[in-house]
Amino acid sequence: MQVAKVIVDVPSRQTNKPFSYLIPDNLSSAILVGMRVQVPFGHRKITGFVIEVTDHVDFDGKLKPIDSVIDLTPVISPELMSLAIKMSETTYAFLISCLQTMLPGGMKASMTKKIVATSPQVIADNEELFHGQSEVQLASNTNPQTTSQVLSLIKQELVTVDYDLKRSASAVELLGVQAAMSVEQLTSELTTVRANATGQQQLLKKLIGHPETNFVQADLVKEGISASTVKTAVNRGWAQATKIHQNRDPFMQPVKPSQPLELNKDQQVAVDKVTDAIKANLNECFLLEGVTGSGKTEVYLQIMDLALKQGKAALMLVPEITLTPQIVNRVRSRFGNQVAMLHSAMSNGERYDEWQRINRGEAKVVVGVRSAIFAPINNLGVIIVDEEHDASYKQTDNPRYQTRDVAKFRAEYNHCPVVLGSATPSLESRARAQKGVYQLLRLPHRINDQVLPKVDVVDMREAMKHSSSLLAQALQTKISEKLTRHEQVILMLNRRGYASFLMCRSCGYVPQCPNCDISLTVHKGSHSLKCHYCGHEEPIPEACPQCQSKKIRSFGYGSEQLEEQVHKLFPSAKTLRMDVDTTRKKGAHERIINAFANKEADILLGTQMIAKGLDFPDVTLVGVLNADSALQFPDFRSSERTFELLTQVAGRAGRADKTGEVVIQTYNPNHYAIQLSQRQDYEAFYQKEMGIRRIGKYPPFYYTIKITGNSKNERTVLSQMLSLTNYLKGQLSNQAILLGPTPKMITRINNHYYYQTIIKYRFEDQLKPALDKILTESQKLKDVQLSIDNEPLDFI
Numbered sequence: 001m002q003v004a005k006v007i008v009d010v011p012s013r014q015t016n017k018p019f020s021y022l023i024p025d026n027l028s029s030a031i032l033v034g035m036r037v038q039v040p041f042g043h044r045k046i047t048g049f050v051i052e053v054t055d056h057v058d059f060d061g062k063l064k065p066i067d068s069v070i071d072l073t074p075v076i077s078p079e080l081m082s083l084a085i086k087m088s089e090t091t092y093a094f095l096i097s098c099l100q101t102m103l104p105g106g107m108k109a110s111m112t113k114k115i116v117a118t119s120p121q122v123i124a125d126n127e128e129l130f131h132g133q134s135e136v137q138l139a140s141n142t143n144p145q146t147t148s149q150v151l152s153l154i155k156q157e158l159v160t161v162d163y164d165l166k167r168s169a170s171a172v173e174l175l176g177v178q179a180a181m182s183v184e185q186l187t188s189e190l191t192t193v194r195a196n197a198t199g200q201q202q203l204l205k206k207l208i209g210h211p212e213t214n215f216v217q218a219d220l221v222k223e224g225i226s227a228s229t230v231k232t233a234v235n236r237g238w239a240q241a242t243k244i245h246q247n248r249d250p251f252m253q254p255v256k257p258s259q260p261l262e263l264n265k266d267q268q269v270a271v272d273k274v275t276d277a278i279k280a281n282l283n284e285c286f287l288l289e290g291v292t293g294s295g296k297t298e299v300y301l302q303i304m305d306l307a308l309k310q311g312k313a314a315l316m317l318v319p320e321i322t323l324t325p326q327i328v329n330r331v332r333s334r335f336g337n338q339v340a341m342l343h344s345a346m347s348n349g350e351r352y353d354e355w356q357r358i359n360r361g362e363a364k365v366v367v368g369v370r371s372a373i374f375a376p377i378n379n380l381g382v383i384i385v386d387e388e389h390d391a392s393y394k395q396t397d398n399p400r401y402q403t404r405d406v407a408k409f410r411a412e413y414n415h416c417p418v419v420l421g422s423a424t425p426s427l428e429s430r431a432r433a434q435k436g437v438y439q440l441l442r443l444p445h446r447i448n449d450q451v452l453p454k455v456d457v458v459d460m461r462e463a464m465k466h467s468s469s470l471l472a473q474a475l476q477t478k479i480s481e482k483l484t485r486h487e488q489v490i491l492m493l494n495r496r497g498y499a500s501f502l503m504c505r506s507c508g509y510v511p512q513c514p515n516c517d518i519s520l521t522v523h524k525g526s527h528s529l530k531c532h533y534c535g536h537e538e539p540i541p542e543a544c545p546q547c548q549s550k551k552i553r554s555f556g557y558g559s560e561q562l563e564e565q566v567h568k569l570f571p572s573a574k575t576l577r578m579d580v581d582t583t584r585k586k587g588a589h590e591r592i593i594n595a596f597a598n599k600e601a602d603i604l605l606g607t608q609m610i611a612k613g614l615d616f617p618d619v620t621l622v623g624v625l626n627a628d629s630a631l632q633f634p635d636f637r638s639s640e641r642t643f644e645l646l647t648q649v650a651g652r653a654g655r656a657d658k659t660g661e662v663v664i665q666t667y668n669p670n671h672y673a674i675q676l677s678q679r680q681d682y683e684a685f686y687q688k689e690m691g692i693r694r695i696g697k698y699p700p701f702y703y704t705i706k707i708t709g710n711s712k713n714e715r716t717v718l719s720q721m722l723s724l725t726n727y728l729k730g731q732l733s734n735q736a737i738l739l740g741p742t743p744k745m746i747t748r749i750n751n752h753y754y755y756q757t758i759i760k761y762r763f764e765d766q767l768k769p770a771l772d773k774i775l776t777e778s779q780k781l782k783d784v785q786l787s788i789d790n791e792p793l794d795f796i
């Protein structure tokens with residue numbers, strides 16, 4: 001008798017362990033670990049993942065049989081299975097959530113599958129299945145007999161399985177036209193054309209000049225060659241009408257192949273160290289600390305190239321914001337069709353197609369965002385985590401995993417190295433390199449010894465005495481200079497919308513969100529006040545709702561207002577704005593970047609979206625308008641975030657042959673994060689910040705856990721948090737530090753009240769059991785939701 005142990009799709013503590021089900025005889029050899037199955041559970045039928053198949057029954061009662069299989073081949077590999085178990089333990093998430101996180105979106109149980117015969121013989125031999133067709137659809141509740149027949153065909157490789165998913169129409173077909181005669185023939189045709197038939201002459205000359213080119217007809221019309229001229233040309237045999245496929249997805253545009261660049265000495269050392277580890281199957285972790293523009297990407301490319309030459313696969317992770325066609329095209333230009341991409345702007349169908357290409361081993365290089373760490377890659381040779389300090393590597397929802405940790409687990413499993421790269425490594429990673437846990441590789445110079453940009457800090461307390469403009473005079477002068485030289489400028493204002501809030505000058509009234517404890521942000525484009533936490537939106541009032549005064553004004557600035565001011569100050573400059581509001585539509589982000597790269601605009605302005613990863617050779621000036629925005633948060637990582645953001649955005653200037661300049665506007669010119677980012681001195685910042693963290697007992701000196709409770713009822717959540725905090729105090733040693741419960745910085749969001757307790761600790765073996773117990777107990781509470789965040793990004 002065979003038994004399958006199944007993790008069922010019921011996220012609760014009680015079901016966070018496998019349930020045993022009998023495997024029916026006709027499925028006996030077909031059920032494999034990593035497949036999804038349908039099983040009876042209470043009075044329902046639900047899905048689950050098979051995590052073990054055994055002959056051993058450790059259950060006294062009568063086992064229920066598996067109902068049907070959902071996947072015909074495993075969707076979770078043994079590697080990912082062990083990873084899910086480990087993740088569930090370390091993130092306090094349910095195993096079922098971890099398993100589901102690993103599958104590409106849309107690979108839902110109810111999805112229809114089809115099997116495709118590999119030869120006519122197969123169709124003939126299995127008439128009752130195929131009914132003469134080459135492919136058939138299988139419903140998710142196919143009977144066990146048919147299933148076992150299909151499974152045996154799969155085993156013999158006589159059929160392939162495909163999931164039916166909607167692909168978005170990413171390609172469009174355009175009408176084209178191409179020469180159909182030789183250049184000589186066309187030249188003699190030219191003599192026969194009437195002198196006043198200018199369109200025909202123009203077209204013929206074009207065809208003669210570019211006999212190989214497939215012209216887009218719509219482009220010709222723009223040049224004055226009409227559709228009827230093209231028709232005449234086709235009728236007279238000069239040209240033929242063609243169809244041109246154009247990809248709408250900016251990530252999929254054709255790219256020119258590129259060759260490896262000759263490395264400088266530091267780059268070579270880095271590449272050699274990592275490739276030695278790949279060749280020796282060493283599970284080592286490298287920290288590549290390279291200043292902005294030092295050529296880290298080229299180092300990644302050559303490392304991946306070597307992994308491929310060793311017959312292995314490579315995974316490169318990038319933050320959401322830097323996953324632009326710029327970086328993807330650099331990878332694709334080196335590795336062509338071997339590259340698979342996984343990003344959130346893709347449709348479910350596109351993502352599934354890429355997932356399959358990876359699963360089948362067709363794509364050997366995977367580039368993607370956080371979730372790509374779960375790509376079904378076999379035989380990994382190296383994992384690269386670019387901009388390793390980036391906050392987007394931490395998932396803020398269940399399961400709350402840190403991608404760097406998952407990367408290290410996979411590398412250990414695959415006996416391969418991990419490369420964490422950044423100009424501003426996280427303190428955690430840099431400290432590990434200090435201790436020798438990671439190997440530190442450094443690129444201290446920019447390519448071609450281009451100097452780092454010169455950074456001026458403008459004290460806005462002084463500047464505001466002379467003018468109330470958002471842009472200090474010093475910055476305005478530099479912008480005009482660059483504009484006259486036709487160089488490009490990047491301006492960052494890390495707040496979206498038009499103004500921070502509205503206030504009545506007569507009575508002091510400030511409109512608040514009705515659902516959250518926060519004032520509403522002014523958006524001029526949509527003529528509304530918006531809550532950035534719950535999405536609440538209302539019209540901008542004409543008069544004060546409290547005292548009816550018309551003296552209602554907006555305060556503070558956002559990116560929308562920056563754009564307005566720039567237009568006023570520099571009326572002839574063309575601008576592009578990039579923030580959450582201008583990049584909602586699919587592909588918008590890429591279009592803005594491409595337009596700026598093509599020099600369709602002089603000034604790119606926006607929120608922190610524009611700070612990272614971009615490489616525009618003509619940008620010679622970067623202005624930061626509110627360098628203090630992150631410093632205002634009462635959080636231990638504020639300085640690190642400020643330093644990182646300023647250093648990264650400054651790094652966008654002067655990356656090619658022209659020297660760059662940076663202007664930082666601040667109200668805290670003496671703050672060390674601002675002063676050290678002015679010098680772009682990461683090492684000094686690291687030393688200084690480590691001293692502060694040591695005294696404050698913060699990471700990386702202490703581990704941290706954040707427990708958050710929320711409820712519609714403030715008193716309920718507070719009393720629950722108090723009792724669990726007291727329980728923890730009893731369980732932990734007196735070395736552990738418990739802070740809380742305290743209300744979160746914004747206590748009420750969407751009418752739920754949030755309270756938190758922070759634990760700082762070094763060694764506490766009773767911590768995990770105590771937290772597991774708290775989670776189990778919390779399942780019984782109806783009106784409080786609890787979450788545990790291991791190593792949270794912030795304490796606010």
Ligand SMILES: Nc1ncnc2c1ncn2[C@@H]1O[C@H](COP(=O)(O)OP(=O)(O)OP(=O)(O)O)[C@@H](O)[C@H]1O
Pocket residue numbers: 261262263264267290291292293294295296297298422423447612613614615651655
């Ligand atoms: N060995 C080399 N020889 C010549 N040019 C190079 C070399 N390595 C890199 N470059 C070029 O230098 C520029 C900067 O390199 P790259 O973008 O890789 O830097 P980076 O360190 O990844 O930057 P950042 O962290 O600021 O995004 C690129 O245009 C790249 O093509």
Ligand SMILES: [Zn+2]
Pocket residue numbers: 504505506507508509544545546547548549
């Ligand atoms: Zn008022």
Ligand SMILES: [Zn+2]
Pocket residue numbers: 513514515516531532533534535536750
């Ligand atoms: Zn709100």
